[in-house]
Amino acid sequence: MNNLKTVDPEIADLVHQEIERQRDKIRLIPSENYVSSAVLEVSGSVLTNKYSEGYSKKRYYEGQQIIDQIELKAIRRAKALFGSESANVQPYSGSPANLAVYYAFARPGDPIMGLALDHGGHLTHGWGVSITGDFFTPVRYELHPETHLIDYDMVRDLALKHRPKVIMAGATAYPRIIDFEIFAQVAKEVEAIFCVDMAHIAGLVAGGAHPSPVPHADVVTTTTHKSLRGPRGGMILMKKKHRKAINKAVFPGLQGGPHNHTTAGIAVALKEASTDEFKAYAHKIVENAKHLAQCLNEKGFDLVSGGTDNHLILVDVTKRGTTGKPFAKALDKAGIVCNYNTVPFDPRPPFDPSGIRLGTPSLTSRGMGKPEMEKLADWMAIVSDNLENEDALAGIAGEVKELCNGFPAPGI
Numbered sequence: 001m002n003n004l005k006t007v008d009p010e011i012a013d014l015v016h017q018e019i020e021r022q023r024d025k026i027r028l029i030p031s032e033n034y035v036s037s038a039v040l041e042v043s044g045s046v047l048t049n050k051y052s053e054g055y056s057k058k059r060y061y062e063g064q065q066i067i068d069q070i071e072l073k074a075i076r077r078a079k080a081l082f083g084s085e086s087a088n089v090q091p092y093s094g095s096p097a098n099l100a101v102y103y104a105f106a107r108p109g110d111p112i113m114g115l116a117l118d119h120g121g122h123l124t125h126g127w128g129v130s131i132t133g134d135f136f137t138p139v140r141y142e143l144h145p146e147t148h149l150i151d152y153d154m155v156r157d158l159a160l161k162h163r164p165k166v167i168m169a170g171a172t173a174y175p176r177i178i179d180f181e182i183f184a185q186v187a188k189e190v191e192a193i194f195c196v197d198m199a200h201i202a203g204l205v206a207g208g209a210h211p212s213p214v215p216h217a218d219v220v221t222t223t224t225h226k227s228l229r230g231p232r233g234g235m236i237l238m239k240k241k242h243r244k245a246i247n248k249a250v251f252p253g254l255q256g257g258p259h260n261h262t263t264a265g266i267a268v269a270l271k272e273a274s275t276d277e278f279k280a281y282a283h284k285i286v287e288n289a290k291h292l293a294q295c296l297n298e299k300g301f302d303l304v305s306g307g308t309d310n311h312l313i314l315v316d317v318t319k320r321g322t323t324g325k326p327f328a329k330a331l332d333k334a335g336i337v338c339n340y341n342t343v344p345f346d347p348r349p350p351f352d353p354s355g356i357r358l359g360t361p362s363l364t365s366r367g368m369g370k371p372e373m374e375k376l377a378d379w380m381a382i383v384s385d386n387l388e389n390e391d392a393l394a395g396i397a398g399e400v401k402e403l404c405n406g407f408p409a410p411g412i
């Protein structure tokens with residue numbers, strides 16, 4: 001970054017510090033990853049200089065000879081990788097992608113249905129502080145109080161009662177496989193559009209490590225930067241019959257010009273995700289998550305639903321005499337980065353909830369495996385017994401850094 005160093009040494013220094021942070025810590029936030037050097041290069045390329053409102057061959061500005069080819073390649077690769085009939089690669093991220101779906105199929109005040117945020121859903125699945133819960137009428141299904149699995153009876157009952165225009169499946173903090181077939185049946189019964197937000201699991205779906213929602217859903221939204229390991233961006237896959245409505249909702253409905261440097265980054269990530277190497281990566285993410293879950297169980301941690309089927313683990317830490325926030329902060333000091341998170345039916349407030357949320361996409365990108373999951377569980381147990389012991393936390397941070405040295409991160 002020699003040019004950056006010359007022009008703006010302060011920002012250059014901060015970027016360098018972030019590189020070191022990402023290099024020296026174990027990153028367990030399940031929505032984060034390390035993109036490849038190829039994705040980084042194209043994301044910082046001259047493609048950022050071009051405006052291209054519209055879609056390929058139907059743009060509002062001239063000079064699209066190259067951009068059209070890039071966007072069409074991204075679309076073709078998305079369709080091929082996920083087996084979808086159509087794709088829109090322009091959403092700026094997951095939230096605009098979800099908003100585009102509601103805008104395409106519902107009018108203000110119409111009911112839309114999604115998993116409650118405090119049960120693992122996302123803000124844009126109709127939570128009150130989001131435009132999606134404010135401009136539409138949210139109907140929220142929850143998890144079953146005993147199993148902590150999605151309460152599919154509740155989904156059906158609420159759908160029959162409220163007749164939502166859109167039924168959203170997908171989650172940000174749900175460690176189990178979602179039964180897309182049941183959702184599709186319910187949506188059919190009430191004539192709703194069935195949308196799956198697969199942002200968290202897109203990489204697992206691409207690699208065949210999680211059932212695909214594409215055959216079941218009318219529309220599938222996703223971010224491109226989580227387990228899919230692409231740049232910060234969004235994508236919508238859909239049945240051909242919904243292409244016109246979705247494209248119109250994305251542009252001109254919600255957005256202006258697409259971020260072409262991101263579109264190219266998505267194209268590159270989709271190419272990478274169609275390799276056998278990526279398939280192995282996707283399966284390894286799940287294997288690591290299951291092993292980490294088992295090791296944490298053995299250390300006496302209380303896991304929501306008892307374990308995991310995907311990339312994510314939700315831990316209720318209250319039985320270890322702490323709460324989510326102080327534990328997450330102590331872990332960070334020990335070089336292990338996660339986020340505090342509510343657990344289902346959490347009696348505690350979201351700013352200091354009962355749990356933490358862990359995920360394995362990033363550490364798997366570094367090539368870590370079972371022995372490292374065992375070490376990680378050991379460290380987490382020690383941290384939980386030494387929340388305020390700065391020396392112990394600093395000692396673990398040193399060991400974590402040493403371990404990380406042996407597992408270089410992509411792009412760094």
Ligand code: DSN
Binds near residue numbers: 031122
């Ligand atoms: N912020 C993302 C996550 O961490 O799950 C969801 O968009």
